[in-house]
Amino acid sequence: MTVPTAQAHALDRRSLHERIAADLRDEIMSGDLPPGGNLPSTAQLKARFDASNATVQKALQLLKDEQLVIGRAGAAVTVREHRQRTMRPAASLARSESGEPYRWLGQASQHGTSARITLLDVSEVRPPSDVAAALNLADGGTAQLRRQTLTIDDEPAELVMSYYPLSLARGTVLSDKRRIKGGTPTLLAELGFPPRRSVDRVSARVPTQDQHQALRLPGDLPVLHTLRVVYSDNELPVEVTVMVKAGHLYELQYEFTPE
Template identity: 50%
Template sequence: MRSPTIVGRRQDSRPRHQQIAAELRAEIMSGDLEPGAQLPSTPHLVARFNAANATIQRALQALKDEGFVRGHAGKGVFVRDRRPLVVEASTYKSPDPRGYGYELLKVGEVTPPGDVAAALGVGGDDLVVMRHRLLVHDGAPVELSWSYYPVSIVAESPLAGRVRVRGGAPQVLAGLGFPQRHFSDRISVRQPTEKEVQELDLPPDVPVFRQFRVVYSDNERPVEVSVLIKGGHLYELSYHQPAE
């Protein structure tokens, strides 16, 4: 039996400092370099990666910007005791809400993006209510979100006003006769837009998670679509298979 031919194998064309940062980042995330561990010296890294000193310094600076390591003058570079913000994908809420808050950036009736209009089952010219928020954790921006609702459902509700919603959207929708029954998620990874880099204060070359969630009520009616953008250097998504 002939082995399949592998075609299109791409060479890594990233700048050398990005390649080196990626190798060290993977070792930190896997636990091979544990929290508190000192990274090898610059001469050691120069020899290991066959790279110039300046290239190693750029790689280390990238890891510092992302929060993976920190330098101590006269001592070296050490892995930070930094735990990722783990999100249970089944609820997409932090298991520990302490330290979280949000800023309501915009509320209003808008023409939805194409994928949102399709998911809500509205026409391309129909308006929906949008709530745009910035989530912060310990004072640092960690997520941008846009939530969209049919005007016919929420026009006279707190969701249409520029106020914090007591009890959250699920409680308001349930009170309007549209309780959440289930949802579907699509999660992808891409490079951030300029706006996302600025508002999430992202280091260079960091991708973002994009979550596209559709919430359904009775009779499979879509009542909410949310788009959430998170810095890929901060988060891990956690999935659990329920016991049968």
């Protein structure tokens, strides 16, 4: 494997231990260092990166803090099992049958995990500008916010902020501080606004203070930020959701069929 040259290092202003952790992290997430396998020894890493023992240990500590590897000083460091989860956004758009739980919960349980949704806040707010534009709100307009966290195996997986037009949400359970049985796709259909089309805009961002705390992030790693707009009949926007996940623990899988 090629190690970056000194000239390349001059363009990368991260400390050496951060650069080492970045290379190893990429190999873990790509599967070159598979779950259950050992990382190269400290001696091998020192030689590969031309680094001191202390620098290599600082790099390994970053990966331990991120829960990507486990091990102790003087012992082999091992890649943790099943750390990166694949999330399929399209699954959350499907309606649940009457009496069934929200589809996301059911899918998480099928993978042998315990999953739950915690409702944090329900309030009328002035949304961020990109959300307001997606909902076609007038300047200074407000929307119904439902803010919640999705947790898998007692680990926060996602911070979710869903916004709805007040004309749609007022007087419905969307404005109540309680869980919606079957999820919002089912409820929107029952209210006469069946989801017909969804558009996702995904980007990598530096987490805000609120996101860092809610997701219990270990450092300065980016988050996956998704802005989803759900349209009903006549291209009416009925829901805009901002979803934030830890970038080093989750990937998004989309499937497309050529036309």
